[in-house]
Amino acid sequence: MEKVGIAILGLGVVGGGTYEILVEHRQFYKKNHNIDFVVESVLERSRERAAALGIEESKIVSNIAEICSNPEVDIVVECIGGIEPAKSFVLAALKSGKSVVTSNKELFCKYSHELERVAKKNNCGLFFEASCVGGVPVIRALLDNLQGNKILSLTGIINGTTNYILTKMAEEGSSYLDVLKEAQSLGYAEADPTSDVEGFDAAYKLSILSSLSFHTKVPFTEIYREGITNIDAVDITYAKQLGYTAKLLAIGKNGENGIEVRVHPALIKTTHPLASVRDSYNAVYITGDSVEDVMLYGRGAGAKPTGSAIVGDIIYCATHPSHTYSTFKNTEKADSVTKFVKNFESEYYIRLAAEDKAGVLSKITALLGKHGISVAQVVQGEERAEGKAPLILITHLTKENNIKKAIAEVNATGIAEVSSFLRVVS
Amino acid sequence: MEKVGIAILGLGVVGGGTYEILVEHRQFYKKNHNIDFVVESVLERSRERAAALGIEESKIVSNIAEICSNPEVDIVVECIGGIEPAKSFVLAALKSGKSVVTSNKELFCKYSHELERVAKKNNCGLFFEASCVGGVPVIRALLDNLQGNKILSLTGIINGTTNYILTKMAEEGSSYLDVLKEAQSLGYAEADPTSDVEGFDAAYKLSILSSLSFHTKVPFTEIYREGITNIDAVDITYAKQLGYTAKLLAIGKNGENGIEVRVHPALIKTTHPLASVRDSYNAVYITGDSVEDVMLYGRGAGAKPTGSAIVGDIIYCATHPSHTYSTFKNTEKADSVTKFVKNFESEYYIRLAAEDKAGVLSKITALLGKHGISVAQVVQGEERAEGKAPLILITHLTKENNIKKAIAEVNATGIAEVSSFLRVVS
Numbered sequence: 001m002e003k004v005g006i007a008i009l010g011l012g013v014v015g016g017g018t019y020e021i022l023v024e025h026r027q028f029y030k031k032n033h034n035i036d037f038v039v040e041s042v043l044e045r046s047r048e049r050a051a052a053l054g055i056e057e058s059k060i061v062s063n064i065a066e067i068c069s070n071p072e073v074d075i076v077v078e079c080i081g082g083i084e085p086a087k088s089f090v091l092a093a094l095k096s097g098k099s100v101v102t103s104n105k106e107l108f109c110k111y112s113h114e115l116e117r118v119a120k121k122n123n124c125g126l127f128f129e130a131s132c133v134g135g136v137p138v139i140r141a142l143l144d145n146l147q148g149n150k151i152l153s154l155t156g157i158i159n160g161t162t163n164y165i166l167t168k169m170a171e172e173g174s175s176y177l178d179v180l181k182e183a184q185s186l187g188y189a190e191a192d193p194t195s196d197v198e199g200f201d202a203a204y205k206l207s208i209l210s211s212l213s214f215h216t217k218v219p220f221t222e223i224y225r226e227g228i229t230n231i232d233a234v235d236i237t238y239a240k241q242l243g244y245t246a247k248l249l250a251i252g253k254n255g256e257n258g259i260e261v262r263v264h265p266a267l268i269k270t271t272h273p274l275a276s277v278r279d280s281y282n283a284v285y286i287t288g289d290s291v292e293d294v295m296l297y298g299r300g301a302g303a304k305p306t307g308s309a310i311v312g313d314i315i316y317c318a319t320h321p322s323h324t325y326s327t328f329k330n331t332e333k334a335d336s337v338t339k340f341v342k343n344f345e346s347e348y349y350i351r352l353a354a355e356d357k358a359g360v361l362s363k364i365t366a367l368l369g370k371h372g373i374s375v376a377q378v379v380q381g382e383e384r385a386e387g388k389a390p391l392i393l394i395t396h397l398t399k400e401n402n403i404k405k406a407i408a409e410v411n412a413t414g415i416a417e418v419s420s421f422l423r424v425v426s
Numbered sequence: 427m428e429k430v431g432i433a434i435l436g437l438g439v440v441g442g443g444t445y446e447i448l449v450e451h452r453q454f455y456k457k458n459h460n461i462d463f464v465v466e467s468v469l470e471r472s473r474e475r476a477a478a479l480g481i482e483e484s485k486i487v488s489n490i491a492e493i494c495s496n497p498e499v500d501i502v503v504e505c506i507g508g509i510e511p512a513k514s515f516v517l518a519a520l521k522s523g524k525s526v527v528t529s530n531k532e533l534f535c536k537y538s539h540e541l542e543r544v545a546k547k548n549n550c551g552l553f554f555e556a557s558c559v560g561g562v563p564v565i566r567a568l569l570d571n572l573q574g575n576k577i578l579s580l581t582g583i584i585n586g587t588t589n590y591i592l593t594k595m596a597e598e599g600s601s602y603l604d605v606l607k608e609a610q611s612l613g614y615a616e617a618d619p620t621s622d623v624e625g626f627d628a629a630y631k632l633s634i635l636s637s638l639s640f641h642t643k644v645p646f647t648e649i650y651r652e653g654i655t656n657i658d659a660v661d662i663t664y665a666k667q668l669g670y671t672a673k674l675l676a677i678g679k680n681g682e683n684g685i686e687v688r689v690h691p692a693l694i695k696t697t698h699p700l701a702s703v704r705d706s707y708n709a710v711y712i713t714g715d716s717v718e719d720v721m722l723y724g725r726g727a728g729a730k731p732t733g734s735a736i737v738g739d740i741i742y743c744a745t746h747p748s749h750t751y752s753t754f755k756n757t758e759k760a761d762s763v764t765k766f767v768k769n770f771e772s773e774y775y776i777r778l779a780a781e782d783k784a785g786v787l788s789k790i791t792a793l794l795g796k797h798g799i800s801v802a803q804v805v806q807g808e809e810r811a812e813g814k815a816p817l818i819l820i821t822h823l824t825k826e827n828n829i830k831k832a833i834a835e836v837n838a839t840g841i842a843e844v845s846s847f848l849r850v851v852s
Contacts, residue, residue: 137572140570144566144741146738147738273702281719289730290730290731290737292731294722294725296720297723309717
């Protein structure tokens with residue numbers, strides 16, 4: 001029986017989960033694949049973490065060189081996260097002829113071109129299913145199953161923390177800050193939640209998924225990014241009444257005018273399959289020119305679900321003697337012919353505090369009309385304050401720049417003030 | 427640039443769709459993969475079909491030997507369906523060194539062991555993503571992504587025709603026969619709908635999916651199979667009132683007592699992600715011991731969605747120099763140690779026509795109790811006829827055999843008659 005040696009870098013949530021899966025399933029993998037997967041080495045500063053997992057002292061190392069020079073190690077699993085030292089460690093492993101499996105979205109998003117070049121040069125595998133959306137099998141679907149398609153768009157709920165927060169806000173009517181605190185105490189949100197709640201995490205993943213989908217590098221810096229920290233519980237309540245659910249969406253489109261990539265909160269029709277993706281579940285909804293619509297749904301984070309993606313890659317690497325890499329032109333920057341659409345099109349939800357007088361609505365709609373914006377739905381809110389009443393508008397499709405100009409002009413009139421606006425995905 | 431020659435056997439819906447995708451995307455694949463995919467040959471008796479697709483006369487052949495001996499053909503795509511002549515053609519292609527991509531669920535379900543043996547012997551690829559659930563990327567997810575898991579269960583809506591019929595019955599209150607006629611006139615159901623409506627199609631797919639999931643051959647003959655032809659619109663209406671949706675489910679479970687495989691109509695909670703899979707959409711809900719829950723959703727049939735799966739396999743075959751095969755012990759029969767559970771457990775929906783008198787309900791529940799069946803929910807229907815009133819019971823978990831015995835005893839009392847019963851999946 002073949003033996004395949006594994007080294008795990010970092011025993012945090014994902015690294016620990018991966019270790020446990022490998023140990024618990026050792027006999028199962030022997031039986032199915034005739035391969036004995038053995039964790040030979042772990043790189044982890046915390047002896048407590050390693051001990052808690054029952055890892056022998058002799059397997060714990062403190063520098064990458066020990067792993068690179070260990071002939072028993074075939075595959076290095078990187079679960080450190082962030083750029084350094086993860087990047088140097090991955091490069092060192094590849095240069096010493098070890099294949100790498102990584103869950104590191106930021107690293108793969110920013111440096112996939114460099115990692116892939118070094119992997120190819122050293123004839124090593126480089127696998128990254130776990131970098132995007134945990135246990136949801138989206139990377140391999142894009143790399144393999146959907147290659148026959150021109151991918152037209154992908155829309156994803158690809159961050160578990162923000163989806164948990166928005167689900168709780170919608171179902172319990174709580175404020176953003178109250179739910180964030182609860183999520184932190186439950187371990188669903190980190191002490192510094194910036195990467196999740198400001199949309200960085202989703203944008204890294206969107207960069208990877210869009211690059212694979214559209215066959216050109218989609219740099220992180222091209223992604224419009226807006227987090228959920230300013231979401232008002234009031235808007236979630238109004239949205240629900242109008243048949244919408246608020247989600248942090250990652251959207252990639254490849255149309256006639258170019259590629260459009262954005263991460264922002266949005267309202268989505270409750271009948272859309274993505275609307276029922278609750279709590280920390282994630283999903284990616286992909287439209288291809290042949291396959292039509294496909295949705296992949298599951299746990300987007302967590303020790304075992306993400307560990308499942310890593311172990312899937314480990315087994316694939318061990319059972320497929322030749323390596324394939326990503327199929328997009330894996331460069332640092334986008335192709336010179338690639339255009340990015342910044343002034344994108346959307347429908348919009350606008351909440352105003354309007355003077356409670358006749359003629360105000362017609363003035364506002366006239367002003368919007370001047371910018372080519374037509375209104376699809378109007379709802380008068382109930383709580384009046386200081387002579388003003390909430391007014392909710394849903395527009396037809398228009399351009400982002402038009403909405404921003406129109407909002408500035410409405411505010412300048414003095415008869416109404418825009419309290420909030422959200423993009424609407426139908 | 428490498429050229430890869432394709433031969434397509436059968437230009438029906440799927441073969442035709444595959445041809446169109448290959449032709450329309452030829453430049454796109456050249457750019458992405460540096461491979462020129464050329465359809466060299468089609469085996470099709472109808473000159474009209476071939477002409478309608480614009481295929482040159484010179485590419486149309488009438489026997490498999492011409493394809494096997496054509497050195498320009500690298501990959502043979504089998505879209506004939508059924509056992510013969512498809513089986514002989516696939517074996518001939520493999521024996522002449524051509525890799526095979528097939529969409530044929532019946533053939534792969536019944537003869538995968540034989541096809542795989544010949545493919546391995548001749549060092550050819552054998553790909554079958556399109557055999558199950560059209561454009562939904564479920565085969566590769568099981569073969570690659572989820573290998574790290576013990577798959578505990580899979581529940582699928584994996585037949586488009588029956589899901590279309592049940593959706594229409596639920597949303598329009600129509601009878602089974604009326605919707606079937608409509609589906610036939612729209613081309614969603616075949617003139618002889620047996621394979622779909624009696625659950626054969628779903629059972630072939632379940633055999634393949636369960637074999638991959640549970641790492642042992644799950645023969646078609648072990649699957650409990652019941653179609654939708656006896657579904658009464660009344661039960662769909664009552665189910666809706668109780669918060670359930672009727673679906674034709676394919677269920678595979680791997681538990682302590684063995685493997686349980688069944689295809690039958692069932693009621694599923696409307697909050698379950700599978701309940702919102704409407705019309706001809708399909709989905710497979712998989713639970714693994716590490717990944718937890720994953721759902722894969724999309725078009726389960728149709729020219730382009732199924733063609734997308736075939737072309738994905740063609741590109742994979744052409745870009746991966748070594749072939750991998752299915753990872754279950756691909757034998758004709760199940761392993762001798764595999765046990766199949768026939769007397770499975772479920773909750774049940776029972777509709778009775780009961781005498782409209784005091785004490786009847788308590789007699790019925792007492793009788794059920796004698797068989798260890800406890801009742802979770804009781805609803806009295808409204809339309810009374812001939813002194814009888816409809817009574818709907820939902821039971822807690824019990825065994826199939828207990829329900830059948832209890833129903834026979836209830837019927838024997840004369841105080842109530844069981845009009846219908848359906849399994850409930852919560």
